[in-house]
Amino acid sequence: MNHSVLRLSVREADGPRLVAALAGAMDWHTARQLREEATSLVEVNPRLVLDVSAVTFCDSSGLSALVQLRRRALDAGGSVVLTGVPGHLRRLLEISGLGPVLLGDGGAEAERPGGPHGPP
Structure with a gap:
C-alpha cells in the first residue's frame, strides 16, 4: 500500500x-501527523513560520490541519506564517477561500524571496 509521506x-x-x-504530501494520511508535530512546535513557540516550498500535494485534510494549527497558535497569542508557497498550494488556498486566512498572517513578508527572514 502506498502511503503519503x-x-x-x-x-x-x-x-x-x-x-x-x-x-x-499534506493529505488524509499525513494530516494527523502534521497536527501533532506542528502543535508540539506551537507549544514551544506560538510564532511559527512554515516553509511549504517542498510540499508536493495538499488536499482538504491538509488544509484543515493548517487551519487547526493556526487556531492553536492564535489561541496562544502567536501566528502561523506560510512561506515558499508553491503555485499548486497557492491556487488551492485561493480556490478554497483560505488564502486570506493562511496567507494573511505573513502579509508582504511571506511574498519576499526567502520568506520573512529573506532579503527585502
Whole structure:
C-alpha cells in the first residue's frame, strides 16, 4: 500500500519565531501527523513560520490541519506564517477561500524571496 509521506523539520529560530519546513504530501494520511508535530512546535513557540516550498500535494485534510494549527497558535497569542508557497498550494488556498486566512498572517513578508527572514 502506498502511503503519503510528510516530513517536518525545524530549521532555525528566527528572532522570536520558530522556522520549520514541511516536505511531502499534506493529505488524509499525513494530516494527523502534521497536527501533532506542528502543535508540539506551537507549544514551544506560538510564532511559527512554515516553509511549504517542498510540499508536493495538499488536499482538504491538509488544509484543515493548517487551519487547526493556526487556531492553536492564535489561541496562544502567536501566528502561523506560510512561506515558499508553491503555485499548486497557492491556487488551492485561493480556490478554497483560505488564502486570506493562511496567507494573511505573513502579509508582504511571506511574498519576499526567502520568506520573512529573506532579503527585502
